[in-house]
Amino acid sequence: MTIQLRIRRQGPDKNAYWQTFELEIDPSLTILDALIQIKESQDGSLSCRKNCRNTICGSCAMTINGRSALACQQSILAELANSPVPNQIAIAPLGNLPVLKDLVVDMSDFWQKLSAVNPYVSTAARQVPEREFLQSPSDRAKLNASGNCILCGACYGACNAVEVNPAFVGPHALAKAARLVADTRDSDTDQRLDQYNTATSGVWGCTRCFNCNTVCPVGVQPLDRISEIKQAILARSGEATHNQDRPLRHRQVLLELVKEGGWVDERQFGLRVVGNGFRDVGGVMSLVPLGWRLLRRGKFPLRFEKSAGQAQIKAVVTALQQKQPYSKIEAKKKGMKC
Template sequence: MEVIFKVIRYQDNHGSSVQSYTLNVEPANTVLDCLNRIKWELDGSLAFRKNCRNTICGSCGMKINGRSALACKENIGSELSRLSKISYSSDSDNSEIIPEIIIAPLGNLPVIKDLIVDMNPFWDNLEAVQPYVSTDARNIPEREFLQTPEQRSLLNQTGNCIMCGACYSQCNAREVNPDFVGPHALAKAQRMILDSRDTDTNSRLDQYNHETKGVWGCTRCYMCNEVCPMEVEPMEQISKIKQQILQQKDDSSSRAIRHRKVLIDLVKEGGWIDERKFGLMVIGNYFRDVKGLLSIAPLGLRMLATGKFPFSFEASEGTEVVANLINSVQLETKSSSSLAN
């Protein structure tokens, strides 16, 4: 079958352009097989990374029809069938149309040439979470650190990460927040927390709790879970760190924790949120954070001026039911976490 590959090419001083290549391919060919043929048979100047051809090294990450993936894992047949499910055509007979596959470099990283991106920001963000088992405060055993099979099995899922960058490329939070370290780094952070040999959990939780650089920067868009070729499920790992932070740290330790705790307290108290108190408690830290209070003062004044500031609060009629519901969930969570411990 014929397929047109539209490759987004980029070269310094020339910006980006789209170049089309038509190949005769088999459905079982991988996208990497096709890129190799383009390079070997049609255009030796096309640049892309590859190594193992086997979903091991993580080198061949790129965007295939907008989805970050490994070129050596995706084959033409499954890619075209995915496309046919998401594209709508009013033309009932499109057997004459040659299918197209659009290939672009990974997102959220500067492009060096064609499909090759500069991975330095990716590695720097990984480094920022201290992705090494701590050796401080440990007595180095004579030969090695032993783990039970159960302790080792806790690391299986996060240990599968091959650092391909697909999650980082697809991360919406990373796109708008240059401080956010990214899903790959936080999945690794959870791997460190789970490691029985690491003694730094407490300081790690403080570090990952820091404003929107760590776990609170994640907007839970699910994209990292969706694209990860190794089923690391970075978003689930981030949620596990959040749970641990919420259990172990009090609400003075970060605005993000106050946000969650105050929200639940206010809904329990009035069935819905009393907006007047919310900002004062979360951003103003119960009147202790003067800088925070000053930062929301202009908004309060604008609301007053436009008649949008609520002077009174009326509790919801269903407050009791809502409060009972929250209490039951909290009780259930508490007992299941004490069982797990």
């Protein structure tokens, strides 16, 4: 079968350009097979990373038809079916990382952010160094998903949060962080949760775009792992809302207001989250210009009316907080739609 590979090429300190290669190849082979054929028979200067060719090492991560993927995992036939251009496959380097040459990117930032979460089990609290620290099968099972990560960079290349906020540590690092939070052998859980509980670089910087889950080639589901860290932060937080960091206060105040009124009272929301209930003078002052503009234009709500279904919404939220099932039958009895 004759196909076309349209490859985005770029040399050091040079502008990127697209080059189209035409080749005769078995469509049951992989994208990596096609790249190797081009390199061996058409252009030996084409650069890409490869190693195991079996979805183990993660070296061949790149952007294929607009999404992050492993070239050794994606078949030519499947990519032709997904391509917007008939009989052509577009291949580019991973996103969010500087290009060294063609499909090879500089992974330095990727590794530095992984290092920032301290991705190793702490042994500081161990008192019996001559013994192994064993885990039960159920404890070990909690580590399975994040332990499958091969650090290919697919999630990082597809991450919208990294694209708009370079300080965000990335889904790969937080997936590894979730493993350590769940690991019963680790002695630094509280310190880790403090570190990950930051507004922009930690878990709260995630935009929940779901891209990382979609592109992960080995089913780690980084967004789910980030959510697990958030739940650990929330579960640990026993102090009053006003003593919490703003990201955590944002989430809890939102839930409280929905529970109280059925929807969000915007007046209270700003004051309780940004102004911390008048405890943060700077935060309160930052709201004044916005409040004044809304008031001048007649858009500032002077009253707040609870929603008609506030009682049912409160019941649902309360049931979820208590981890009690709120069945469709119960909802139907109260006139709610599920």
